[in-house]
Amino acid sequence: MRDTMTDTPMDDAIATPEVIEPLARQSLLARLSKNRLSLVGGALVLIAVFMAISAPFLPLQDPDAVDTSQRLAPIGSPGRWLGADELGRDILSRLFWGARITLTVSLAATLIAMVVGTVLGLVSGYFLGWTDTVISRGIDVLMAFPYFLLALTVIAILGPGLLNGMLAIALVNVPFFARIIRGSTLSLRESDFVLAAKGMGAGHLRVLFRHILVNSLSTLVVATTINLGFMITAAAALSFLGLGVQPPTSDWGTMLASGRQYLSAAPHTSYLPGLAIFLTVLGFNLLGDGLRDALDPRMRE
Amino acid sequence: MRNYLLKRLAQTIPVLFGISVLVFSMLHLAPGDPADLLLGPDATPEAVAELRSDMGLDRPLVVQYGAWAGRILQGDFGRSVVLNRAVLPEILKRFKNTAILTAGALVFAVIFGIGIGILAAVFHQTAFDSTAMLVALAGLSMPTFFTGIAGILIFAMGMQVLPSSGMYPARGGDFFDLLRHLVMPAITLGAVSAAILARMTRSAMLEVIQQDFIRTARAKGVSERGVVWVHALRNAAITIVTVLGMQIGYLLGGSVITEAVFSWPGLGQMMVRAIQARDYPTVQGGVLLIAMSFVFINLAVDLIYAWIDPRIRYS
Numbered sequence: 001m002r003d004t005m006t007d008t009p010m011d012d013a014i015a016t017p018e019v020i021e022p023l024a025r026q027s028l029l030a031r032l033s034k035n036r037l038s039l040v041g042g043a044l045v046l047i048a049v050f051m052a053i054s055a056p057f058l059p060l061q062d063p064d065a066v067d068t069s070q071r072l073a074p075i076g077s078p079g080r081w082l083g084a085d086e087l088g089r090d091i092l093s094r095l096f097w098g099a100r101i102t103l104t105v106s107l108a109a110t111l112i113a114m115v116v117g118t119v120l121g122l123v124s125g126y127f128l129g130w131t132d133t134v135i136s137r138g139i140d141v142l143m144a145f146p147y148f149l150l151a152l153t154v155i156a157i158l159g160p161g162l163l164n165g166m167l168a169i170a171l172v173n174v175p176f177f178a179r180i181i182r183g184s185t186l187s188l189r190e191s192d193f194v195l196a197a198k199g200m201g202a203g204h205l206r207v208l209f210r211h212i213l214v215n216s217l218s219t220l221v222v223a224t225t226i227n228l229g230f231m232i233t234a235a236a237a238l239s240f241l242g243l244g245v246q247p248p249t250s251d252w253g254t255m256l257a258s259g260r261q262y263l264s265a266a267p268h269t270s271y272l273p274g275l276a277i278f279l280t281v282l283g284f285n286l287l288g289d290g291l292r293d294a295l296d297p298r299m300r301e
Numbered sequence: 302m303r304n305y306l307l308k309r310l311a312q313t314i315p316v317l318f319g320i321s322v323l324v325f326s327m328l329h330l331a332p333g334d335p336a337d338l339l340l341g342p343d344a345t346p347e348a349v350a351e352l353r354s355d356m357g358l359d360r361p362l363v364v365q366y367g368a369w370a371g372r373i374l375q376g377d378f379g380r381s382v383v384l385n386r387a388v389l390p391e392i393l394k395r396f397k398n399t400a401i402l403t404a405g406a407l408v409f410a411v412i413f414g415i416g417i418g419i420l421a422a423v424f425h426q427t428a429f430d431s432t433a434m435l436v437a438l439a440g441l442s443m444p445t446f447f448t449g450i451a452g453i454l455i456f457a458m459g460m461q462v463l464p465s466s467g468m469y470p471a472r473g474g475d476f477f478d479l480l481r482h483l484v485m486p487a488i489t490l491g492a493v494s495a496a497i498l499a500r501m502t503r504s505a506m507l508e509v510i511q512q513d514f515i516r517t518a519r520a521k522g523v524s525e526r527g528v529v530w531v532h533a534l535r536n537a538a539i540t541i542v543t544v545l546g547m548q549i550g551y552l553l554g555g556s557v558i559t560e561a562v563f564s565w566p567g568l569g570q571m572m573v574r575a576i577q578a579r580d581y582p583t584v585q586g587g588v589l590l591i592a593m594s595f596v597f598i599n600l601a602v603d604l605i606y607a608w609i610d611p612r613i614r615y616s
Binding site: 037137138140141144145146147148149150152153155156157158159160229233236237240241242243253256257260263264267270271274275277278281282284285286289 | 315316319320323324327330331332435438439441442443444445446447450451453454458550551552553554555557558561562572573575576577579581584588591592595596599
């Protein structure tokens with residue numbers, strides 16, 4: 001039968017855990033920089049992060065200042081380089097401020113999913129037995145829901161909103177981390193250094209966190225990078241449907257959704273935030289691919 | 302095969318049970334009184350009181366779950382608060398449209414994803430391979446709603462060759478009108494899956510091609526076409542079918558977004574509206590229907606899987 005804990009569509013992206021030698025760790029950046037595409041990815045990610053961090057410090061217009069005389073102003077308008085939206089608000093400024101919301105929500109959701117998923121994966125892969133059965137069946141039920149439907153279900157229970165949307169997409173991605181970490185725990189728990197640590201009297205907690213988790217870190221880094229791309233898409237999709245971030249707060253997804261009504265008159269109000277999402281997700285995916293190749297010698301050519 | 306079938310069927314029971322418990326709990330986890338939530342804001346206090354005693358909200362949760370599951374099994378999914386009609390016929394009608402969209406997306410993803418994946422593996426380390434994989438990565442990074450809007454801008458507003466929304470022209474239409482309306486939504490929804498399939502098919506094929514039995518086949522003089530299509534593809538098929546099964550789930554869930562972009566009258570759109578209106582019976586019915594159909598799709602995939610690879614049946 002199909003082992004339900006080992007096959008996600010994203011598993012190909014994740015390498016089996018490798019014990020990184022200090023020497024190999026030194027050359028990680030060097031190896032990564034040999035891959036030109038991952039450098040492009042890193043640059044795209046850095047741009048998005050810069051936008052998010054710098055928004056309050058740059059001489060940008062007030063992102064919420066309504067100016068009906070500038071309604072749907074085209075790209076290149078004086079004082080509004082990237083035009084204005086349906087209320088005359090400056091799109092450039094809104095892209096910078098939107099990056100803050102989009103990246104914060106995605107990053108927070110990824111961290112929640114990573115911590116919860118990692119703990120569940122470690123515990124179920126290490127203790128096995130009924131603990132594993134209970135956790136694995138729970139994960140199976142979550143995975144029985146089509147990806148986005150589970151997020152909708154959580155929103156239906158908690159109600160729409162920024163925080164609830166974040167919790168929803170975090171929950172949806174818990175199985176992703178749980179399965180990867182359970183897999184790497186299973187392969188590490190019988191390894192010589194874990195047996196040696198146990199033989200020297202290390203307790204369960206020490207074995208789990210000092211030995212198994214530390215040696216799964218490279219896997220976790222790759223998984224988290226790749227997952228961030230998914231999270232940004234999911235968060236933006238919820239906002240696009242009107243179930244995530246609520247006005248007046250706005251992220252790239254809500255910008256796209258409101259621009260959609262003016263597709264023929266002012267297409268830039270929707271394709272600019274769309275491009276921002278696309279390029280950021282592409283950046284995380286390129287970086288994730290590069291990290292995987294650099295951290296997993298098996299897949300390097 | 303019969304034993305495997307029975308074993309696999311038995312495994313769906315706890316999953317179905319888990320799904321039903323989660324859907325049942327939705328009402329109780331949501332803030333507010335379940336009877337109020339079910340009847341909506343316009344209900345009279347008498348109606349709420351009557352429903353409360355009907356639902357047995359004072360009885361233990363296990364008893365309530367039993368009564369609820371019993372009604373679901375008889376096809377009674379409750380009444381929609383917004384439409385004031387029975388939920389089941391409404392969601393079934395909408396589900397048909399979602400199924401058409403999902404099937405169209407799946408056909409696109411299979412033809413393009415697997416096709417390009419095979420070609421990229423055959424022409425490994427050529428310009429075609431690297432271009433295809435770059436396009437696949439870009440496709441993977443395109444959010445569905447942005448793909449859809451870009452498509453509308455280019456093909457509906459710019460070139461005016463495809464309709465931008467709906468399933469049929471306003472005055473109704475035939476099968477070919479449906480196909481014309483289906484092209485863009487199906488490609489939009491299937492793009493990410495096609496990209497994932499292309500990447501996975503390529504890596505699965507490459508892995509198989511490096512194995513000894515392929516070298517043996519070549520040494521025996523099997524044509525290159527025979528090596529690729531018979532020897533390699535058959536052995537890579539197991540990975541491909543698994544990924545395909547997972548993708549159907551992504552398509553079913555992702556259809557919600559595509560339906561919103563193209564005003565496709567499917568279950569997803571109905572559910573988004575129901576969530577906003579707090580129309581719980583409709584949301585519960587929709588979640589239950591989609592999740593259950595996904596369980597049975599996974600079951601079918603596993604059976605196909607066991608049919609392709611006899612080793613699975615005996616493990």
